[in-house]
Amino acid sequence: MMKVPEKLINFRVYKNGDDLIGVADIELPSLEAMTETTKGAGLAGEIDSPVLGHFSSMELVLNWRTLEKTNIELVSPDGVTLDCRGAQQVYDSGAGKYIVRPVKCVIRGVPKKTELGKLDVGTTTDTSNTIETTYIKISIDDETVLEIDKYNYICNIGGNDFLSLVRKALGLN
Template identity: 60%
Template sequence: MNQVPEKLINFRVYEDGVDLLGIADVELPSIEAMTETVKGAGIAGEVESPVLGHFGSMTCTINWRTIVRPIVHLVEPRAHNLDFRGALQVYNTATGEYRVQAVRVSVRALPKKTQLGKLDVGANADASNEFEVVYLNVTIDGRKLVEIDKYNYICFINGTDYLRRVRQALGLS
């Protein structure tokens, strides 16, 4: 069964279950491992070795068409629980049929930067909220693929919790 994911049909953004309207697009976090250079005897050169389950700063940005109330609400200096829910279009090459695949990206995010944009007659404001992401969960068709929780030592990728033994070693579980 050859499935070809083609495109995002549409998406919605929610904070604590409330639909946030007026959004143009969302820039999702990049996941970049924290690394340390390892060199010395027994190594022919240098290796950028990842720190198991640890990642650099992750940010996400919500871009708005116009200046709306949620922009100011999302400046409140507290954690915001945001859900980005989308419908992906997937083509089955064997049957020639399309199906819809649910994608959900959930973040717990702290406000970092707010751009109120610009005022221009007949144009978008291009306002934005940028956040520091401290929790990330990616689910496709109900299957959890990624869960990173920086404050609770969770790094779950493709069915494996890479920080489980670290939590045990630290007496956290």
């Protein structure tokens, strides 16, 4: 018996937790570790060594169908908190039925790029906002599976905070 995750049924995007900002396709940030090449005596070549708990620039991209007041407001340099809430479809083979699993992604960051799109008769404008992500928290079934907070030295993956000893060494705890 197993639970087979199948698809995202649907989702909504909220600004500051409760203001629905519209319907968008979202490209979540890529997680690429910052690296430095290590080479020298004792190594048979080079190693691209990741910096513990540190990530390169992370971008969230919201792709909109039309030019709206809400996507223009996301240009403001004040920063933004977005709450993306979804429902995933999972097939429970033991029970022989579908179940719904909640997924939530909280993003904090600052606007980096806005494509106003194009004006063409009978088509979408393809407006988009790119948010430089400084904080991301993903919860599945109300369990935090990922939390990265660049300003507060948090890198929690699957319940393991990889930067806790770094915070302690820096006197931040």
